[in-house]
Amino acid sequence: MFTYHTRYEKYAHYVPLRRPLVEALAVRLSTRFAARADAVIAPSAVIRDELLARGVRRPIAVVPTGVDLDRFRPADxxxxxxxxxxxxxxxxxxxxxxxxxxxxxxxxxxxxxxxxxxxxxxxxxxxxxxxxxxxxxxxxxxxxxxxxxxxxxxxxxxxxxxxxxxxxxxxxxxxxxxxxxxxxxxxxxxxxxxxxxxxxxxxxxxxxxxxxxxxxxxxxxxxxxxxxxxxxxxxxxxxxxxxxxxxxxFDVRLMRDRTLAVYAEAAARAGRAVR
Missing domain, CATH: 3.40.50.2000 (Glycogen Phosphorylase B;)
Structure with missing residues (x-):
């Protein structure tokens, strides 16, 4: 399982090497990792589409990072x-x-x-x-x-x-x-x-x-x-x-259930059970 929560190439400026080289390497390695996963979770549709455009053919589910709605709520x-x-x-x-x-x-x-x-x-x-x-x-x-x-x-x-x-x-x-x-x-x-x-x-x-x-x-x-x-x-x-x-x-409980479903589907394809 791979959750793609970072656009790694956007952080190339932290590496003391030529930026285009670091960006290209970040894209290549993250794409290769995603392509080897049993399933990929993307927090937004644009990330899913980027991975598809890069040639990733593993199952990709869009599951945003959830928010605790009981804590983050309108207040006085x-x-x-x-x-x-x-x-x-x-x-x-x-x-x-x-x-x-x-x-x-x-x-x-x-x-x-x-x-x-x-x-x-x-x-x-x-x-x-x-x-x-x-x-x-x-x-x-x-x-x-x-x-x-x-x-x-x-x-x-x-x-x-x-x-x-x-x-x-x-x-x-x-x-x-x-x-x-x-x-x-x-x-x-x-x-x-x-x-x-x-x-x-x-x-x-x-x-x-x-x-x-x-x-x-x-x-x-x-x-x-x-x-x-x-x-x-x-x-x-x-x-x-x-x-x-x-x-x-963005309800964290709904996102939890969707994440568990993605794991269960990946496990079923691999012939394993989610504990």
């Missing part, structure tokens, strides 16, 4: 902000994830500068850490709205539902996702997302239905965030619909 934002000591009257834009190059967090900071110039109560909260943390903090320090950018570092996973509950909009700029688990967590929390229209992300965020998909440039991202912050009724409608979609598509 005022209580969440009070518990986390976040500004009560602010318009909170949230990012959760690694602060690494492939996540394009710098793009979020530039987009937020545009947001802050229009929405005076806007604050950006970033939860996570990574290799780019210091560079990003330096970049944030050059912004006119630097006092409204909050790097909170790593937080206990048990606290994450509170951050989603406290926010008004989730902002995500990565173009390297196989699914974008944090987007599913935001949806489960009833939080509308603004994200780049990119493979993986566009299967979680439904443009105009559960959030907004944009081009990758910071201006487009910023304008989308501004539009949601200034329209609370639309924001609430998108968030409510996002929760409905999450209940149907």
């Amino acid at each position: 934002p005022r209580a969440a902000r009070a518990g986390l000591r976040l500004p009560a009257g602010a318009s909170l834009v949230l990012y959760v994830g690694r602060l690494d190059r492939e996540k394009s967090v710098g793009r979020i900071l530039v987009a937020f500068e545009r947001v802050a110039a229009t929405v005076s109560a806007a604050h950006l909260v970033l939860v996570g850490h990574g290799t780019e943390a210091e560079r990003l903090k330096h970049l944030a320090g050059t912004l006119a709205a630097r006092d409204r950018v909050h790097f909170l570092g790593v937080r206990d996973h048990a606290q994450l539902p509170q951050y989603y509950a406290a926010a008004d909009v989730f902002l995500f700029a990565s173009e390297t996702e196989t699914q974008g688990l944090v987007l599913a967590e935001a949806a489960a929390s009833g939080l509308p997302a603004v994200a780049v229209s990119a493979p993986g992300c566009d299967e979680v965020v439904r443009d105009g239905e559960t959030g907004v998909l944009t081009k990758s440039d910071p201006m487009a991202l910023g304008d989308a965030v501004i539009g949601l912050l200034l329209d609370p009724e639309r924001r609430a409608a998108l968030g409510a619909r996002a929760r409905q979609v999450a209940e149907r598509r």
Whole structure:
């Protein structure tokens, strides 16, 4: 069994060799591994299609990574902000994830500068850490709205539902996702997302239905965030619909059952039993 949860070629910049060589090798090895598995699980249709295009002919099932809907759920934002000591009257834009190059967090900071110039109560909260943390903090320090950018570092996973509950909009700029688990967590929390229209992300965020998909440039991202912050009724409608979609598509219990079914089918083909 092989679960293809990473687009390995998108991380070639971490290897101190020629990038095209590393990318080609990552694609070749991951494809070869998938082709030898009894079955492959892809977290999104785009990953399944990529593997098929590479010539993988093993059974491929699309099973997104699930979210605990009992933990990630809509909650009172005022209580969440009070518990986390976040500004009560602010318009909170949230990012959760690694602060690494492939996540394009710098793009979020530039987009937020545009947001802050229009929405005076806007604050950006970033939860996570990574290799780019210091560079990003330096970049944030050059912004006119630097006092409204909050790097909170790593937080206990048990606290994450509170951050989603406290926010008004989730902002995500990565173009390297196989699914974008944090987007599913935001949806489960009833939080509308603004994200780049990119493979993986566009299967979680439904443009105009559960959030907004944009081009990758910071201006487009910023304008989308501004539009949601200034329209609370639309924001609430998108968030409510996002929760409905999450209940149907990302419930961890449903994903568990689908995963077990894939294993059972693979075992049956191989003449084995799943214990």
